[in-house]
Amino acid sequence: MSGKLFRNFSFISATLSFFLLVGIFAVLFSYAQEALHTFGFDFLWNEQWEPDEDDEGGVFGGYIPIVGTLLSTVLAMVLATPLAMGIAIFLTEIASEKVAKPVSVAIELLAAIPSIIYGMWGLFYFAPIVQAVFGGNGVGLLTAGIVLAIMIIPFMAAITRDSMNTTPAVLKESAYAMGATKFEVIKDVVMPYAKGGIIGSIILALGRALGETMAVAFLIGSVMSTVGKVTDPTTSIPVLLANNFAEAEDLEMSSMYFLALILFAISFAVISFAKFYFLGRKAK
Amino acid sequence: MNRLLLNKIILVLSTLSALTGIGFLFWILATLSYKGIVSIHWDTFTKDLVEGGIRNLLVGQFTMALIATAVAVPVGMMAGIYLREYGHGSRLASIIRNLSDVMMSAPSIVIGVFVYALLVDPFGGYNGWAGAVALAIMMIPIIISTTDNMLALVPQELREAGIALGGSKHKIILQIVIRAAKVGIMTGVLLSFARIIGETAPLLFTSANNQFFTMDMSEQFPSLTVSIYNLATYPDEASRELAWAASFILTVIVLCINLLGRFVIRNKK
Numbered sequence: 001m002s003g004k005l006f007r008n009f010s011f012i013s014a015t016l017s018f019f020l021l022v023g024i025f026a027v028l029f030s031y032a033q034e035a036l037h038t039f040g041f042d043f044l045w046n047e048q049w050e051p052d053e054d055d056e057g058g059v060f061g062g063y064i065p066i067v068g069t070l071l072s073t074v075l076a077m078v079l080a081t082p083l084a085m086g087i088a089i090f091l092t093e094i095a096s097e098k099v100a101k102p103v104s105v106a107i108e109l110l111a112a113i114p115s116i117i118y119g120m121w122g123l124f125y126f127a128p129i130v131q132a133v134f135g136g137n138g139v140g141l142l143t144a145g146i147v148l149a150i151m152i153i154p155f156m157a158a159i160t161r162d163s164m165n166t167t168p169a170v171l172k173e174s175a176y177a178m179g180a181t182k183f184e185v186i187k188d189v190v191m192p193y194a195k196g197g198i199i200g201s202i203i204l205a206l207g208r209a210l211g212e213t214m215a216v217a218f219l220i221g222s223v224m225s226t227v228g229k230v231t232d233p234t235t236s237i238p239v240l241l242a243n244n245f246a247e248a249e250d251l252e253m254s255s256m257y258f259l260a261l262i263l264f265a266i267s268f269a270v271i272s273f274a275k276f277y278f279l280g281r282k283a284k
Numbered sequence: 285m286n287r288l289l290l291n292k293i294i295l296v297l298s299t300l301s302a303l304t305g306i307g308f309l310f311w312i313l314a315t316l317s318y319k320g321i322v323s324i325h326w327d328t329f330t331k332d333l334v335e336g337g338i339r340n341l342l343v344g345q346f347t348m349a350l351i352a353t354a355v356a357v358p359v360g361m362m363a364g365i366y367l368r369e370y371g372h373g374s375r376l377a378s379i380i381r382n383l384s385d386v387m388m389s390a391p392s393i394v395i396g397v398f399v400y401a402l403l404v405d406p407f408g409g410y411n412g413w414a415g416a417v418a419l420a421i422m423m424i425p426i427i428i429s430t431t432d433n434m435l436a437l438v439p440q441e442l443r444e445a446g447i448a449l450g451g452s453k454h455k456i457i458l459q460i461v462i463r464a465a466k467v468g469i470m471t472g473v474l475l476s477f478a479r480i481i482g483e484t485a486p487l488l489f490t491s492a493n494n495q496f497f498t499m500d501m502s503e504q505f506p507s508l509t510v511s512i513y514n515l516a517t518y519p520d521e522a523s524r525e526l527a528w529a530a531s532f533i534l535t536v537i538v539l540c541i542n543l544l545g546r547f548v549i550r551n552k553k
Contacts, residue, residue, distance in 0.1 A: 006454040010366035013359045014377075017384040017425060024390070024398045031401055086301025094295055095302070103302055105546065110309045112542045114482025116509050117531050120516050121312050150308050157305070181291035204389060211391025213485035214513065238393040238485065245397065246489050260397040264390065271389045275382050 021268075028261040034254035035060065043258060049224045049240075051252050060255035062237070062262065064224050068141070069236040069263070071227065072216060073209045075145030076152060080209075081202055083149070084156035091157070092164040093186055104161070111154035119218030122147040127219065136231030144220040144236075148212060152205040159204065163197025164190050196278045203274035207267050213238035237263045313535075320532020323525040328533075333495045333511060336522065338530050340497040344506030347499070348412060348491060349481045352419035357473055360424045361462075364431025369457050381432065388425035395421050396486040404490060412505030415491025419480045426479065430472025434465040471545045478541035482534060484509035508534055 035043065039060065046061020087107060091100045123139070126147060131138035167190045175185045191198070221233020222243055237259045245256050331337025363384070371377030395418050403414035438461050446456035462469075484507075491505040493514065498506065508530055515527035 003452050003454040006457075007366075007370055010362040010370060013362035014366035014371065014380050014428075016359060016363060017380055017387050017428065020421060020424075021383055021387055024394065027398055027401045028394070083301045083304060086298040087305050089294075089298040090302040094298055103306060106306050106309050107302075109539055109542060110305065110312075112478060112538055113312065113535060114484070114509065114538060116482070116484045116512050117312065117316065117535055120512065120527065120531055121315055123516070125311075125315055153305055181287055183291040183294040184287065186294075207389045211389075211393065213391070213393045214509075217513070218516070238391060241393050241397060242485060242488055245400070246492070257397065257401075260394050264394045267389065267391050267394075268386060271386050272382070275385055 024264060025261070028257050028264060031257035032254055032261050034251055035258040036254075038251060039255075043255070044262075047226060049255075051248075057251050060252060062255070062259050064226055065235050065237045065240045065259060066262065067226065068220065068234040069210060069238070069266075071141055071234075072144045072148060072220060072236055073206060075141065075230075076148035076209045077202070077206055079146060079149035080153045080156060080205065084153045084160060084201075084205075085198075087153065087157040088160035088164055089186055091161045093182060093190070104158075107154045107157055110150075111158065115151060115212060115214040118147055118151050119215040122215060123218040130231070134231050136229070137233070139219055139221040140231045140233040141220065141227050142230045144216045147215050147219055148209050151212065151215060152209050155208060156201050156205040159201035160194070160198050163194040163201070166197075167193045200274045200278035203270060203278065207271045207274070210267050210270065211238060211263065213242050217242050316528070316532045316535055319525075319528035320535075323529035324532070328526070328529050332497045333506065336526060338508060338511070338526065338533070340494070340506040341508040341511050341530065342533070343497070343499075344412070344491075344494065345481065345508040347501075348416045348419055348487070348505060348507070349477060351413075351416040351501075352423055352480060353473065353477055355416070355420040356423035356427055356476070359420075360427025361431045361469065363424070363428045364435060365457060365462075367428070367432045368435035369453070369461065384425045384428045387421075388429065391485075392422060392483060393485040393488075396489055399486070400489045410490065410492035410504045412491050412501035412503070415487045415505055415507065416501070418486035418490045419483060422483065422486060423476045423480050426476040427469075427472060430476070431465070431469055434468035434472065435461060437468065438464045467548060467551075471548050474541055474545040474548070478538050478545070481541070482509060482538050484513055488513075 039046065043060070043062050044066065045063055046059070047063045048059045048061050049064065050060075051058035091104055091107075095103060122143065127138035127143050130136070130140075130143045130146065134142060136142070171189050171193065172185050175189045180188070216236055217239045220236055220239055222235050222239055223233045224235060225233070227234045241256055241260060244252075248256055327335070327337050329337065329339055329342075332340040363380075367377045367381055371380070399414050399418040399421070403417060404410055407414075442460050442464055443456055446460045451459070487507045487510050491507055491510075493510040494504045494506040496506075512527050512530050512534070515523040515530070518524065
């Protein structure tokens with residue numbers, strides 16, 4: 001293979017990410033046209049999702065799945081962030097290397113378990129516990145939020161641990177020499193030093209929680225209703241797509257593309273924000 | 285509050301968080317083993333879904349994942365090579381790098397919808413190729429990122445030695461740089477394979493599922509994960525047992541590939 005050919009092939013491969021990203025936006029946008037024209041931006045506030053009998057029209061609004069996505073994500077973040085920080089602190093500052101190593105591996109394996117497994121386990125083993133403790137019928141926003149949190153904790157903890165580990169030992173030692181406690185070193189030296197990485201990891205985990213489908217599909221209840229209590233069942237954008245996309249036609253189908261476009265836009269915004277502001281990978 | 289006391293409290297809370305994390309891992313693994321192992325029979329591996337086994341599902345899932353890997357590895361590696369060796373430090377390379385990181389975190393269900401519009405809707409039905417393409421799209425950004433990072437670790441002196449010997453740029457990349465980064469890239473490939481072998485959402489409306497054994501990629505293709513999703517929600521006990529058996533097998537596969545990846549890295553150091 002000649003040098004020029006090799007270089008060109010590598011260049012084309014590199015631009016593929018760009019074309020995929022633009023391609024996804026373009027395709028979703030063009031398939032969402034029908035829904036966009038019919039409903040406009042009222043789509044965002046409309047709670048109805050009712051196909052006509054003949055299956056060709058109907059009234060569709062994205063309010064319930066959009067709110068369900070946001071609420072389950074926020075709930076998961078509120079539960080996961082303190083735990084993930086605690087785990088990262090344990091791994092970097094508390095545990096001896098002998099303990100930290102296997103615990104690190106275990107936490108990372110937790111991140112490798114497929115989401116469908118979390119969903120099944122959650123449905124048969126965790127939902128009954130939520131039902132017994134909090135009432136409701138087991139599946140709902142709360143169960144989905146807790147299991148989502150368990151799924152994103154290892155991910156968040158691993159990135160936070162890595163960025164905490166970059167704190168120069170000499171900075172920590174100077175603080176200890178001045179009589180600081182471990183917590184004060186963590187709070188005043190390690191955390192500020194690793195701030196960018198920590199915030200970045202939280203936002204990346206948020207992006208993951210936003211788009212998670214299978215675990216939530218088992219656990220959120222998949223019903224088109226707004227939540228009054230935290231244990232109520234509802235639905236989210238990925239779950240609605242997973243369950244109804246295959247059978248939908250025409251206007252309903254177009255409305256689903258619209259929802260997918262909204263989800264992609266939200267996650268694109270969240271992840272780019274994390275990338276450009278907090279995790280800027282400098283060219284080495 | 286007494287600062288020494290506060291220190292103690294925070295340290296205890298952190299330790300408790302770690303115990304919670306580990307606790308969930310063992311809880312999930314224990315459940316899976318307890319429900320999964322008893323549900324596995326000889327038939328599980330030798331019969332197809334239609335007869336109560338998962339043979340066709342395993343073959344189908346692996347076929348799609350392997351095809352995705354065959355596409356994603358060369359493309360991802362070449363892109364990583366461009367970012368590190370040719371476009372190094374340029375504005376374009378840094379934009380592409382960031383876009384590829386964004387693609388890595390794109391919701392998998394959206395990729396499913398995108399591939400449906402591209403390869404299912406126009407061709408009149410679910411097919412295995414669409415499933416493999418969806419998995420490849422998920423895999424490429426991961427391979428780009430690992431290749432890029434691993435090439436960054438190759439010492440500049442190696443490249444210079446190649447130049448001093450009069451090697452052309454692409455020869456140096458192929459015969460020196462890639463070889464030096466081989467182990468790291470292989471680990472990345474293994475870990476990304478472990479990630480896509482357990483994916484469900486991008487397959488739901490690309491390959492869908494097939495109860496029968498088939499190697500014909502142009503029709504609905506058997507998928508282990510999609511089957512687990514379906515079986516788990518059926519009311520009968522036999523379906524559920526099969527779902528647990530399949531989940532156990534899938535988790536064992538994913539964890540083994542992950543541990544293998546780790547083992548490869550450790551041997552290098």
